[in-house]
Each structure stands twice: as C-alpha cells, then as structure tokens.
Amino acid sequence: MAFALGKRLDDTLETLGAVAQLLGESVRSLRYQRPSWSEFVRQLYAVGVKSQSVVITTGAATGMVLCAQTYFQFHKVRLDTATGAVVSVGMASELGPTLAGLMLTARVGASMAAELGTMRVTEQIDALRTLATHPVDHLVVPRLLALTVAAPLLTGEAVLTGIFASYLVGVKLLGIEGAYYVAYVNRYTAASDIAIGLIKATLFGATIALICCYKGLTCPEGAEGVGRATTEAVVAASITILVGNFFLTLLLTQLLG
Amino acid sequence: MIEVKDLWKSFRDTPVLKGVSLTIAAGEAVVIIGRSGGGKSVLLKHLVALLQPDRGQVQIDGTNLCSLNERSLLAVRRKFGMLFQGAALFDSLNVFENVGFVLLREKRYPLDEIRRLVAEALEMVELSGIEDKKPGELSGGMRKRVGLARAIIYRPEILLYDEPTTGLDPIAGARIDGVIRRIWQQLGITSIAVTHDMASAKRISNRILMLHEGVIYADGSTEQILHSVDPIVYSFVNGIPIDPPPTASSTLTI
Numbered sequence: 082m083a084f085a086l087g088k089r090l091d092d093t094l095e096t097l098g099a100v101a102q103l104l105g106e107s108v109r110s111l112r113y114q115r116p117s118w119s120e121f122v123r124q125l126y127a128v129g130v131k132s133q134s135v136v137i138t139t140g141a142a143t144g145m146v147l148c149a150q151t152y153f154q155f156h157k158v159r160l161d162t163a164t165g166a167v168v169s170v171g172m173a174s175e176l177g178p179t180l181a182g183l184m185l186t187a188r189v190g191a192s193m194a195a196e197l198g199t200m201r202v203t204e205q206i207d208a209l210r211t212l213a214t215h216p217v218d219h220l221v222v223p224r225l226l227a228l229t230v231a232a233p234l235l236t237g238e239a240v241l242t243g244i245f246a247s248y249l250v251g252v253k254l255l256g257i258e259g260a261y262y263v264a265y266v267n268r269y270t271a272a273s274d275i276a277i278g279l280i281k282a283t284l285f286g287a288t289i290a291l292i293c294c295y296k297g298l299t300c301p302e303g304a305e306g307v308g309r310a311t312t313e314a315v316v317a318a319s320i321t322i323l324v325g326n327f328f329l330t331l332l333l334t335q336l337l338g
Numbered sequence: 339m340i341e342v343k344d345l346w347k348s349f350r351d352t353p354v355l356k357g358v359s360l361t362i363a364a365g366e367a368v369v370i371i372g373r374s375g376g377g378k379s380v381l382l383k384h385l386v387a388l389l390q391p392d393r394g395q396v397q398i399d400g401t402n403l404c405s406l407n408e409r410s411l412l413a414v415r416r417k418f419g420m421l422f423q424g425a426a427l428f429d430s431l432n433v434f435e436n437v438g439f440v441l442l443r444e445k446r447y448p449l450d451e452i453r454r455l456v457a458e459a460l461e462m463v464e465l466s467g468i469e470d471k472k473p474g475e476l477s478g479g480m481r482k483r484v485g486l487a488r489a490i491i492y493r494p495e496i497l498l499y500d501e502p503t504t505g506l507d508p509i510a511g512a513r514i515d516g517v518i519r520r521i522w523q524q525l526g527i528t529s530i531a532v533t534h535d536m537a538s539a540k541r542i543s544n545r546i547l548m549l550h551e552g553v554i555y556a557d558g559s560t561e562q563i564l565h566s567v568d569p570i571v572y573s574f575v576n577g578i579p580i581d582p583p584p585t586a587s588s589t590l591t592i
Contacts (some may be wrong), residue, residue, distance in 0.1 A: 208426035
C-alpha cells in the first residue's frame, strides 16, 4: 500500500517536472521562433469558437441552480435580495473559472491529447522531426497560446451568462425585486473578484494545454495507449484545476482582495 | 558520410542493438535486411536521431548526433528525408500541404513557386494532379509515394526508407521500388532502406547489410549477398528457416 502510494507520488512528481520542462521549451520556442499564426488562429477557432455552446450552457445552468439554492436558504432569514450578490461573486471568482476549466478539459484537452497521441503512434510526430520541425514549435505553442487566450474569454462569457440566468430565475421565477437584485450584484461584486476569476482562467487554460499536450506527446503505443493517455490527461488536468483553484483563491485573495 | 560506431540500444532491458558499426559513403544505395523485430527500424531511426542510443555514436559528415539537443538537431535533420512505414502523412492537411510542408513553413518561396515544386515532386513519384486530396482518400501505395514526394521536395542529401514495400501488393511494391531507384539515379541522393522484402532489396540497392542478433552480420554488394553461401545469409535471402539460429559474433565481409 505504502509502496503503491509512493510510486503514485513519484509518477505525479515526474509528470509535473516534465510538464514544467514542456513549459520551458514552449517559452524558448516563443523567444527564438515566430509562432505559426495560421495554426494559432486555427486552434483559437477550434478551442474558442467551438467551445461556446458548452461553456454557455454550463454557465447558465450553474447560475440558475446556484440562484435557486441560495434563494431557498436566504429566504428563511429574509435575505432574498442578497441572492444576486452571492451568485455573482461565486460565479466570477470560483465557479466560472473552475467549471469552464473543467468543461474545456473535457472538450478541448481530451481532443488535444487524443490528436497528439494518434500523431505519435502513427509516426506523424517523428515525421515532423525529420522535416526539421520541432514538435513544440508546431504543435504545442499554438495550442498553448490559443487556450491561454480563449480560456479567460470563455470564462467571462460563462460568468455573464450565469449571472444573467440567475437574474431570470431569481426575479422572474422566484419573485425577488429586480432593482434590488441588480443593485446587490453591483455593490458586492468587486473588480478584484472579476480579476481573480480571469487570472485563474488564464492559468487553467495554460495548464490544460500543457498537461494534455504532454500526455499526447508521450502517449504509449497503440489504440489502448491513446485511450490511456487521453484519460490520464483529463484526470490530471481536472485534478490540477480543482486543487490549484484552492491555492489560487488563497494567494490571489491575499494579493488582490 | 554516415558513420555508426558501436551502437547499443535496449528497450526495457531487452537488447536490440548490440554494438552496431557501419559506414555509408555519399551516393550509395544501401539496404539493411534482417528478420522482423530484429532492430532494423531502430537502427534507421538512430541515423536521424529519432532515438538516442544507450551507448555509441552516429556521425553525419563528422557531426556526432548523440551530443546534440533536439533544437540543434533540426539543422542536421535538414540533410535527411524519410519515408515512414505507414507514410506518416499529416491527417489534417491535404496532399499539397503535406508535400509542401517544409517550404510552406519556412516561407522561403512565393506560393506559386511552392505549387510548382509540389507538382514537380508529385510528378516524380507518378502522382500528378492529386494536390487537393486528403490522405484518407489515398490507397496505401499512393500514401507512400506522397510521403516520398514530401521527403524529396527540399532535395535532402540522404533518404531513409522504413520498409518501403510493406503492406503493398507486388505491383504497387514494384512501382514504389522503381520510383526509389529513379530518385537515387536522377538526384544522386544517398539512399538507405530497411526491408525484409528481398525482391525489393534487389531492385533498390547496390549494397546490402544484414542485421542479425543485434550486429551487422554481413556486408557486401547486392549480388554478393544474394549469392552468399553463409548459412544465416542464405537462409534469410531464400526464406529457408534454420533451427537453432547460430549466434553472430563478428561481421562477415563477403
């Protein structure tokens, strides 16, 4: 048992080290090579534009359920009008970036790991190398940039959709006074809450790209290897987002709150 | 000039290469033969530093590839073109983008010039007019020839072929062999292929090396190897199993 745990910890640390090395190589690539803008735009479209429906649905559903549940509790102590503030702050700084990050991991990260993994097992990555092209320059950097740019934009979209959906549920369905709802949202949602959410989203975007690209690039042989690499990428990125969110909340609230 | 000195490689404690040494001069057409799983592709990948050895050296024109990092290797790899066993075409790109990949990426030529060069490379492999097709729309033989066009478009000094006829019917195999031989004759590119297809080896080589038990067991001209009376070479060339296989201890020069 202790041995298995030790091995798991060892593997995790090794993965973290390798992902950090991939980040270093990506930074080196950005310093010495001009990124392929056409590939970046292609990835931005695949990551940003095509993820909107998923992210908007997630934001709206979360905003609605958070509003309803908060209202049911606050109604008991006659604090109905504070519902909007709780939803707004929660969505902007915690739920928005975390849930958007998890949805991006599932939709985009899994696809990245599977695509690069398939490229690896079909020797396409070796072919890139023989064509004097560094895989990090051609495959990792455009994806890293695209996710780092797209994640905060998509998170902003999820947060706004969530707040708007909570407004509809709170005001139109549950009968909270609309003017109070908006006033409390404005009063209690600080610029720092929005900044914290967007900083987290940017870091989560970069983390998803690096972990999923790493898992794809180091994929074991065969279809089973691609499947395993994809699963590991999604699990590793999701856990990193969930655990990282806690520490980022502590750190960023200290710095900006 | 390619020089391999005492190359060793193991995978999970299973030794595959056990001290391979060889020299290939510029302009030669060499085929490396040997049994399936015997390390031929592993040796080929070492020549272009897609794999790093446990021990030994691979020198290309005096540069030791084993001492270079991945980024420094890019310049050396510009000397190579490689045809992979499954062609390894990029799925997301069409034939034009695959063949012109390096030229499009380096942006050294205007697009019209790249189109002309791609058409010329496709003509050389007898596949004119398929620029807009996706790799998924091509047969196995066509994919290999597109892979070959991609490898020759930037005129490398050395071409590596990993099992060029594997998975093809005899007609398609003979056709790709013809293309390989013509490229070698017309462009004067050093040609190194690994295969266990003796008909193919005969057509595309002027020298054959036999990899056996992790070392170069035999080295001679195509005719010498094909007519060798050494039991191991004879057994392999003529497809006659011998049991138990003798252990190789040193290179047999024929």
